[in-house]
Amino acid sequence: MTKLKVKAIALAMGSLLVAVSAHALDPRYKDADGDLVADAPTDPKDWVDPATLIFAYTPVEDPAVYAKVWDGFLQHLAQVTGKRVQFFPVQSNAAQLEAMRAGRLHVAGFNTGSNPLAVNCAGFVPFAMMASKDNRYGYEMEIITYPGSGVDKVEDIKNKKLAFTSETSNSGYKAPSALLRSQFKMEAGKDYTPVFSGKHDNSILGVANKDYPAAAIANSVKQRMEARNMVKPEQLKVIYKSQTFPTTGYGLAYNLKPELAAKIKQAFFSFNWEGSELAKEFNASEPPQEKFMPIVYKQHWQVIRDIDQAMNVSYACK
Template identity: 80%
Template sequence: MSLLRSMTCAAMLAATMLAPTLAHAEFKLDPRFTDANGDMVADAPSDPAKQLDPDTLIFAYTPVEDPAVYAKVWQEFLDHLAKVTGKKVQFFPVQSNAAQLEAMRAGRLHVAGFNTGSNPIAVACAGFVPFAMMAAKDGAYGYEMEIITYPGSGITKVEDIKGKKMAFTSETSNSGYKAPSALLRTEFKLEPGKDYEPVFSGKHDNSIIGVANKDYPAA
């Protein structure tokens, strides 16, 4: 059973790039982790010898269009983290959700901002312990769905997507697929795979460029 769970976690990590349908499989914490208090996240190792104490803490944010820009955005947080821990803190740009997950699973990544959709996989397979979420200064948080198309696509209202391709980022992404597909289902009765064909570009900017190049009717 332990081997099966480890194989499932490996499949989950691969699913972020190769097999999106596996991302919906039910899974438990990887057997390398314990959860004595039943809070559904990994406990810190009880054996001090198994606890990491790196000289430099590595931080990575979910893959974005321009990692260099986000390095500056996170600088105040990194400075604060360095101050309270007394350690050096380094921002590490990642190119994919799978790379970020695998880095934390391997112990090379210590603090991270995962996208919402990757959180369950990060918790189960990489031992990630969520403790905060991003919000506006007034405490508001959430998503606003925007659908884009190009002139002449034949799409002038949401219902016109029916029978066409719709670009998303990846099936494990909340903002890039889970949330918008749920809104399309509940608000417009449009089922993915039935009423329209979801295709996955990998990143938000890829979807925008794809629409501009007329590779996708909408995104």
């Protein structure tokens, strides 16, 4: 999405753009270099060097499934860092954010929409994202329904339920809400009834099982669920597909000891995907996710911050 398109969305919504830039960082964090993420503490006594590293993957799907998927990588992370590593099965974006802000979470993958909040409120420093071998990355927001639902186009959602995931999700809430307001002149609670499923897989299964007439989801999650035969393609029908967004951002807590932070980054970029459980799970996406590529938050998350501005989203910590 271009800046012009995002500004057009904001004007159509009648929203006042809020400043969500470097000044949005919580006062406990400093950003002297202007890269929009928290700087590491300058005083060594403020560095954290835990005996056990806690890792959490974004709560998109069944944590039990992903504990197995991530096991090989976490063994590699333990080998490179010399630390014990524990998988933390978070149940919600709010729990994941609070765990990092409280110092109980050290390494994590935050979903696209919650990355800015994690950066500004929890001291999260993203540095990697999954990509194909030729550096293609991302996913699209889709609005899906089921065959025979009576929803053949976006306008047909009027006076019906639309499933979102959570308010921190880009594809599961913020982007589709902006789209419906700006392009289709539809307001939640007035023109359609919003319901929240909590996770993308809940929304997808809800549509496949005809519990929801429509849902806004990330198509990368849908692709992986189809690859695992959790849903069949013929159970779902796509009525809208967005431009490409960045996918889950991986990073660490800002105050980890610099030598440890460097080893964590090394572990991500030295991991051998060939034959791994990560490859089996994430190669099913399109584009296939086959490695970790370096990212720059200020650059790669610009489109998401622009959408947040259009949605009048505040990064103020609660």
